[in-house]
Amino acid sequence: MALILIVDDDTAFRMTLAETLDDLGYQVRQAGSCEAGLASLGDGGIDLALVDLRLPGDDGLAFLRAAATMAPGLPCIVLTAYASGSNTIDAMRLGAFDHLTKPVGRDELAQALARALRAHQPAVAEAVDDDTQAGEQMLSNSAPMRAIFKRIGLVADSDNSVLVLGETGTGKELVAQALHANSARAAGPFVAVNCAAIPAELLESELFGHVKGAFSGAASDRLGRFREADGGTLFLDEIGDMALPTQAKILRVLQEREVTPVGGRQAVAVDLRVVAATHRDLEAEVAAGRFRADLWYRLQVITIKLPPLRARDGDVALLATHFLRQHVHGRAKRLAPAALAALQGHPWPGNVRELRNTMLRAIALSEGDLIDIEHLGLDAAPLSRAAPAPATEAATAAAATAPVTVAATPAGTAEIDWDGPLDRAVELLESCMLRRALAAADGNRSEAARRLGLSRQQLYRKLAQYDIE
Numbered sequence: 001m002a003l004i005l006i007v008d009d010d011t012a013f014r015m016t017l018a019e020t021l022d023d024l025g026y027q028v029r030q031a032g033s034c035e036a037g038l039a040s041l042g043d044g045g046i047d048l049a050l051v052d053l054r055l056p057g058d059d060g061l062a063f064l065r066a067a068a069t070m071a072p073g074l075p076c077i078v079l080t081a082y083a084s085g086s087n088t089i090d091a092m093r094l095g096a097f098d099h100l101t102k103p104v105g106r107d108e109l110a111q112a113l114a115r116a117l118r119a120h121q122p123a124v125a126e127a128v129d130d131d132t133q134a135g136e137q138m139l140s141n142s143a144p145m146r147a148i149f150k151r152i153g154l155v156a157d158s159d160n161s162v163l164v165l166g167e168t169g170t171g172k173e174l175v176a177q178a179l180h181a182n183s184a185r186a187a188g189p190f191v192a193v194n195c196a197a198i199p200a201e202l203l204e205s206e207l208f209g210h211v212k213g214a215f216s217g218a219a220s221d222r223l224g225r226f227r228e229a230d231g232g233t234l235f236l237d238e239i240g241d242m243a244l245p246t247q248a249k250i251l252r253v254l255q256e257r258e259v260t261p262v263g264g265r266q267a268v269a270v271d272l273r274v275v276a277a278t279h280r281d282l283e284a285e286v287a288a289g290r291f292r293a294d295l296w297y298r299l300q301v302i303t304i305k306l307p308p309l310r311a312r313d314g315d316v317a318l319l320a321t322h323f324l325r326q327h328v329h330g331r332a333k334r335l336a337p338a339a340l341a342a343l344q345g346h347p348w349p350g351n352v353r354e355l356r357n358t359m360l361r362a363i364a365l366s367e368g369d370l371i372d373i374e375h376l377g378l379d380a381a382p383l384s385r386a387a388p389a390p391a392t393e394a395a396t397a398a399a400a401t402a403p404v405t406v407a408a409t410p411a412g413t414a415e416i417d418w419d420g421p422l423d424r425a426v427e428l429l430e431s432c433m434l435r436r437a438l439a440a441a442d443g444n445r446s447e448a449a450r451r452l453g454l455s456r457q458q459l460y461r462k463l464a465q466y467d468i469e
C-alpha cells in the first residue's frame with residue numbers, strides 16, 4: 001500500500017484529504033509545514049507527496065527543491081487554491097508531477113495519484129532562479145491551461161524553437177514571455193516583433209538590421225531585432241503573415257545562426273532562441289504554398305497550442321474578476337449574477353483580449369459599484385454583434401462617452417444563409433464586421449483595425465478582399 005505524505009498548513013483540508021486517501025486505500029502521513037514535511041520525508045518510506053504551494057515560512061516550492069535532493073524521483077503533486085501560470089511553471093520545472101487546484105475532486109485525485117505512482121519518474125530537478133517570473137501573470141484554473149503551464153515548465157530550458165498556436169487573444173505572447181522568463185536566457189533580452197505589422201519592404205532591415213547608406217534613408221547602422229535579441233529570446237508574432245522571400249531569409253538565419261545586415265558583407269553570429277506564433281493554420285498555409293514547409297518543420301520542433309477561452313472551464317469568471325480587481329481603482333465594483341452569466345455564455349471569438357476589453361469598457365460605463373448586463377455591451381446573438389471592444393484604455397474611455405450608432409450595412413448578417421456553405425457565411429460575416437467597425441471608427445482605419453483585433457496590414461488586406469472603400 002503506497003504511503004502518501006500531505007504537506008499543507010490547512011488542518012481541516014488536510015484531515016479531509018487524509019480521509020479521502022484512506023478511503024482510496026492509501027496510507028497517509030501529514031505535515032503542516034515545509035520543515036515538518038521534510039522531516040517526515042527524512043524518516044523514509046514515502047511514495048508520493050501532495051504539497052500545498054502556499055505554506056507559512058518556507059513554501060511548497062522550497063519543499064520541492066529540497067525533496068529533489070533528499071528523495072530524487074519522488075513523485076510530488078502540487079496543490080493550490082489558486083493556480084497561476086508562474087507557480088505551475090515553477091513547480092513543473094522543479095519536477096512536480098502534476099498540479100491540482102483546490103478543491104480537489106475525489107476522481108481527479110484518484111486519477112492523478114494512479115498516474116503519478118505508475119510513472120514514478122526520476123525528478124527533473126534543476127536550480128531555479130527565484131527572480132525568473134513571467135512579466136504578466138497567466139491565470140487559469142482550467143485543465144487544458146494547466147496542461148499548457150506544465151508544458152511551458154518542461155520545455156522552457158531547451159533551446160529548440162517553439163511554435164505557439166492559438167486563436168487571436170488567447171495569450172500567445174504571454175506564453176512566449178513565460179518561456180523566456182523561465183529559461184536559462186531569462187537574464188538576456190526578450191524581443192518581440194509583430195511580423196504582420198511591419199511592411200514587407202521594411203521587415204528585412206527591421207529583423208536583420210542595415211548598414212549606413214544601404215538604402216536611401218539608412219542614415220546610420222541599425223542592429224536589427226535578431227541581434228538585439230542576442231543572448232535572449234526573439235518572439236516572431238504572426239509569422240504566418242510573413243512574405244515567402246522573408247521566410248527564406250529567416251530559415252537561413254535559423255540554420256546558420258548568423259545574420260547579414262541589409263547592405264552589409266559580413267555575417268554576424270547570433271545566439272538566441274526563437275519563439276514564433278500565429279493564429280493561422282500553418283499546415284494549411286504550407287499546403288496552400290503560402291508558407292515554406294522547411295521553415296515550418298524547423299519552427300514546430302516544440303508546439304504549444306492554446307485552447308480558445310470558450311474551452312477553458314471556469315476561466316471566464318476567474319479572469320473577469322481578475323480584470324475587475326486589476327483595473328478598478330478606488331471603490332470596488334462587483335459583477336451582477338446576470339452579467340456573470342452573460343459573460344459565461346458568450347463565445348469570446350477575441351478570447352482573453354476581448355474579455356479584458358469588455359471588462360475595461362464595463363468598468364468605464366458603470367457608474368455605481370455594480371456591473372450589470374447592459375454595461376457589458378454583449379449582444380444576445382453573438383454572431384451579429386458589433387466589432388470587439390476597443391483595445392486601449394483611452395479608446396475604451398472614448399467609446400464610453402461616445403456611444404456608437406452603426407447604420408445598417410448592405411452586407412448585413414441577416415443575409416447569412418445558416419444552412420448554406422460555411423465559406424460564404426464567413427465572408428458575409430467578415431465583410432459585415434469590417435463595415436461596422438469602419439463606421440464605428442468614423443472611417444479611421446487604425447481605430448477600426450484595433451476594434452477588430454487586426455493589424456493595419458491585415459485590415460487593408462481584408463478591405464481589398466471584400467472590395468470595401
Ligand SMILES: Nc1ncnc2c1ncn2[C@@H]1O[C@H](COP(=O)(O)OP(=O)(O)OP(=O)(O)O)[C@@H](O)[C@H]1O
Pocket residue numbers: 136137138139140166167168169170171172173174175237278279319352353356453
Ligand atoms: N491567461 C491569461 N491571464 C491573464 N491575462 C491574459 C491571459 N491570456 C491573455 N491575457 C491577456 O490578454 C491579452 C492578449 O494576450 P496576448 O497578446 O498574449 O494574446 P495573443 O494570442 O498573442 O494575441 P494575438 O494573436 O492577437 O497576437 C493581453 O492583455 C494579455 O495580458
